[in-house]
Amino acid sequence: MKLKMMYSFLNSDISLIEKKLEETIKSESILLQQASLHTLQAGGKRIRPVFVLLAGKFGSYDINVMKNVAVALELIHMASLVHDDVIDDADLRRGQPTVKAKWDNKTAMYTGDFVFALALELMTNIKHPLAHKILANAIVEVSVGEIQQIKDKYRFNQNLRDYLRRIKRKTALLIAVSCQLGAVAADVEEAIHKKLYRFGYYVGMSYQIIDDILDFTGTEKELGKPAGGDLLQGNITAPALFAMENEAARKEIEKVHAKSSKADIERIISLVKQTGAIDKSLALSDLYLEKALSILEELPANKAGKALRDIAKNIGRRKF
C-alpha cells in the first residue's frame, strides 16, 4: 500500500495544507519566494503535517486550527534543511539542487530565517501556551543539535549513544512534536498527547536510522544523490558505527576524509555491508518501530490510530 493511501480520509485536508504552504511563502522579495518555493517543490513526504492532522483526530479536530500547526511544522522542517545544506555543503537534496547550490550560502541562510519566521507567524494562531512551550523547547534542542553535528563530523571514536542523541535532535524531536502539537491544538488530554509525543519520537528514530541505512544501500537514482554521502561528509551513522566493531572495517572507515575518492567510498560501502552492520542497523530501527507500535495500542482505537500504525510500518520498512 502506498503511503498516501493510508490516510486517504485526509485527502482534502492535505491538499489544503499544500495550498497553504504555497500561499504562506509568497513574499514581496522575489528571491526569497523563489528560493522557498524551490525547496517546497523539491518534494518530501509532508510526513510532519500528516502526523499533526492524524494526532488532531484524537481530539476536537478543526482544520482551520490544525492547518496552522501542520504548515508551521513543515516550514520549520524546511528551514532546518535549508540551513543544514549550508553546513553539509550539500549540492543535491532529493535529486534537486539545494538553495545554497542554486543560489549561495547567504541566500540559504536568509531563506531559512524567513521560512522559519513564517512558521512562527502561523503558530501565533494557536492559543494554547503549552503548544508554544513545547515547540520553543524543541527548537532550542534542534539548534544545539545542529552545531553538535558539526563537532561530531569525522570523529570516529564516537559511540552509538552520540549517534542516537544526534538523530533525536536532527529528526525525531520534530516528528514527536508534530504528533504532540497536533493533539494539543485539538484539546487532547495530557495523557494522550504525551503518548503521541513518544510515538512520534520512536517513529522518528526508526525513520532516521532507515534513512542512514539507505545512504549505504540505495542507488544514486533512489537517493537523488550519490550513495555514501554521509560517510564522505564525516557523518558517522549507525551502519558505520556497527561496522567499526570490526577492526579491519574500522581502519578503513577511519581513513575517510572530505576528499576521499568515489572508488574509496564505494569500497568502504561494500566492506560495511560485509560486516553485517546493515542488519544490525535494521534491527535497531525495528526496536524503535516496535516501541512506536506498542504505544499505539495504548491509544483510543480509531482510524487515525490505524493510519499512524500503517505509516509507522511503512516508514520502518521503506526501501527508499
Added chain:
Amino acid sequence: MKLKMMYSFLNSDISLIEKKLEETIKSESILLQQASLHTLQAGGKRIRPVFVLLAGKFGSYDINVMKNVAVALELIHMASLVHDDVIDDADLRRGQPTVKAKWDNKTAMYTGDFVFALALELMTNIKHPLAHKILANAIVEVSVGEIQQIKDKYRFNQNLRDYLRRIKRKTALLIAVSCQLGAVAADVEEAIHKKLYRFGYYVGMSYQIIDDILDFTGTEKELGKPAGGDLLQGNITAPALFAMENEAARKEIEKVHAKSSKADIERIISLVKQTGAIDKSLALSDLYLEKALSILEELPANKAGKALRDIAKNIGRRKF
C-alpha cells in the same frame, strides 16, 4: 548626562537583565556558548531591554514578567547581528572580531539560530497572544528586509524611500516592538501601547540615520571599525543618497566597489561632507526625533516618559 543616568531608577532591574542574558545562553555546546557569550560581551547599549522596561512602567510592571521580554528582544537583536555579519562579511563589530571572523560563517549561522531559539523560549512565558502576533509579524518583516538588503547593495539608482524602508526593517521595527511588547506584557491599554510602538519606530529611524552618518563622520577609534565601511560594502545610506544629488559626487560614489581602496573611500567621504549631505541627513534624523518626542507628549506623564524623552534626545544627538 550619560545614557545610563537617564534611567537610574531601573539600575537593579538592568543588572538582573544582564545576569539573565548570561544565564540564558549557557549551553551544553561549549562552542555555541562561547560564540554567544562573545557576542553578548562585545557590548551594545542594551537599548531594547531598556525600552521594554520603560514601556512596562506605563502599566502593571512585574520584573519577573518583563525580564523575559527584555532579554528576548536583546537576544533577537543579537541573533540578527550575528547573521548580518555573515552577509556583510564583517570582521569587526564594536571593535571586536565578529563570530564569523573569530569562528566561521557556519558557526555564525548556527549561533544566530540558537540565540534566536532561546529568545522564543523566553517569550513563551508571556501569556498575551497579541505579544506573540506582534513579534512574529516583526520577525517576518525583518527577515524579508535582510535579503532585500543584499539586493540593494551597490544599487546606486535607489532613492530615499528604498533606504527608509530598509532601515525600518533593519532597526526601527525591533525598537518599536520592544516598546510595544514591554507595554503589552504590562497590560497597558491599546491606545497607549500603539503610541509606544510609534515612539519606538521614530526613535529607531532617527537612531539608524545617526548611525549611518557616523559611518562617514566618526573616527576608526570611535566606530570600532574603519569609517566608510557602509559605502565600501555597497550599503547606500542617507549621506550617500543626499550627496548623489550632486552630479560630481554621484559619479565618484557610483565607482565604489567591494575592492575600492582605503584612499578612494577616504576621498569620497570628504566629497560627501562637502556636498552638505551630512547636514541634510542630520535634519532627516531630527525630523524623526521630533515626531518621537511629540508622541511622548500624548502619553501619561511619569518618570518612564521622562526617561524615554531623555534617551531619545541623547540618541538623536549622539556623537558615537
